[in-house]
Amino acid sequence: LALVLRCTSISLIMPIFGYFSGNSSSIDLQLVDGPHRCAGRVEVLHAGQWGTVCDDGWDLKDAAVVCRQLGCGRAEAAPARARFGQGTGRIWLDDVACAGSEDALAQCRARPWGQSNCNHREDASVVCTGATNTSTVRLMGGPHRCAGRVEIFHNEQWGTVCDHGWDLRNAMVVCRQLGCGAAVSAPTRASFGRGMDPIWLNGVACIGRENALVECRARPWGNSGCTHEEDAGVVCAAVAEVRLVQGPNRCGGRVEVLHAGQWGTVCDDSWDLSDAAVVCRQLGCGAAVAAPGRARFGQGTERIWMDDVNCTGSEDNIAQCQALPWGQTNCHHGEDASVELGTP
Numbered sequence: 001l002a003l004v005l006r007c008t009s010i011s012l013i014m015p016i017f018g019y020f021s022g023n024s025s026s027i028d029l030q031l032v033d034g035p036h037r038c039a040g041r042v043e044v045l046h047a048g049q050w051g052t053v054c055d056d057g058w059d060l061k062d063a064a065v066v067c068r069q070l071g072c073g074r075a076e077a078a079p080a081r082a083r084f085g086q087g088t089g090r091i092w093l094d095d096v097a098c099a100g101s102e103d104a105l106a107q108c109r110a111r112p113w114g115q116s117n118c119n120h121r122e123d124a125s126v127v128c129t130g131a132t133n134t135s136t137v138r139l140m141g142g143p144h145r146c147a148g149r150v151e152i153f154h155n156e157q158w159g160t161v162c163d164h165g166w167d168l169r170n171a172m173v174v175c176r177q178l179g180c181g182a183a184v185s186a187p188t189r190a191s192f193g194r195g196m197d198p199i200w201l202n203g204v205a206c207i208g209r210e211n212a213l214v215e216c217r218a219r220p221w222g223n224s225g226c227t228h229e230e231d232a233g234v235v236c237a238a239v240a241e242v243r244l245v246q247g248p249n250r251c252g253g254r255v256e257v258l259h260a261g262q263w264g265t266v267c268d269d270s271w272d273l274s275d276a277a278v279v280c281r282q283l284g285c286g287a288a289v290a291a292p293g294r295a296r297f298g299q300g301t302e303r304i305w306m307d308d309v310n311c312t313g314s315e316d317n318i319a320q321c322q323a324l325p326w327g328q329t330n331c332h333h334g335e336d337a338s339v340e341l342g343t344p
Contacts, residue, residue: 028045028106029042029045029070029104032084032087034217038067038127040084041124044093044105046092051087051091051093052090052093052120053092053094053123053124054093055118056122058078060077060078061100062097062108063077063127065100065107066126068103068104072129073128075129076212079125080125081121081122082121082123082125086123090114092116093111094115096109097109097110137150137178138153138178139236141193144238144315144320144322145238145321146181146320147235149191149195152213158197159195159198159199159222160197160231161213162225162226162231163230163232164202164230166204166232168183168186169208173206173210173215173216176210179326180238184236189229189231190231194231195228195231199224199227201219201224202224240259240317240319242256244256244338245297246298247340250283251280251285254295254296254337255279255337257305259326262302264300264306265336266305266309267329268331268335269331269335273288273290274310274313275337276288276291276341277311278311278316278317279341285341288341291337291339291340292338292339293336294334294335294336295334295335300336304329308324309321309323
């Protein structure tokens with residue numbers, strides 16, 4: 001009985017790095033030159049040498065496998081064109097074509113090792129949500145939550161950002177990540193006071209289109225050489241459209257805000273007359289009469305965008321008030337906040 005095997009020179013059917021039962025090893029895969037272990041240039045280990053992956057055909061399905069293998073959550077982006085800098089070793093993989101369900105990049109189809117028509121300007125990268133979710137940004141020491149000293153959460157501790165190279169493109173990303181509208185300015189020299197904790201980032205160089213600060217190029221965590229007199233700041237426009245629905249008139253009803261192109265409600269946790277006063281001012285209505293909770297004017301059906309709103313009462317826009325990040329809430333629509341205002 002003759003047995004004939006046919007091999008293909010285009011795709012690998014066997015795993016690239018070898019097969020691992022259970023969870024695949026992440027030793028043979030790493031993300032480098034990014035701001036976090038869950039974002040950076042993709043590099044793989046083969047024949048004892050680290051090398052890069054060409055971005056030909058590189059997409060979110062491929063990135064999803066990398067994020068899964070590294071335990072970094074879901075894929076946020078699959079940047080091409082050497083977003084996190086050019087590698088210097090071999091280009092090991094090209095035409096990677098993952099289905100997206102694989103547990104390791106080793107299980108994806110690709111050209112044979114080292115067969116590539118690319119150069120390092122085409123090095124593929126990955127940004128995983130693990131990086132974004134574990135590296136929360138906040139603004140401190142400013143007049144409202146959308147202006148202040150930039151602080152980023154890393155390694156279970158808040159720290160600041162050095163102002164070396166800090167500009168409006170970096171500020172744009174911070175404002176976008178916080179849902180605070182357009183960037184107005186990017187103050188330097190600790191304009192909002194000096195921080196007390198580690199200086200986590202330096203040399204941040206955003207393009208301006210990123211969705212989170214951790215997607216931008218920067219020096220490795222904690223490698224700053226700066227002092228807190230160089231803490232970076234941000235001032236955002238902090239404008240969010242607001243409306244009152246299902247009330248007796250436009251100056252009374254359930255509070256809804258527009259974010260990411262979608263209307264959503266506000267949770268009544270800590271909701272009071274100071275918060276209602278800001279809505280009143282923003283809508284050009286009279287003085288706030290009451291700030292009812294518990295869905296006084298009916299329950300909304302979309303996202304609950306805001307929770308733990310804590311306005312001083314002097315803000316011009318509800319987006320300027322202290323609150324949890326957009327969409328972070330432990331509420332349900334039975335807790336939708338409302339406002340009863342005077343006549344316009």
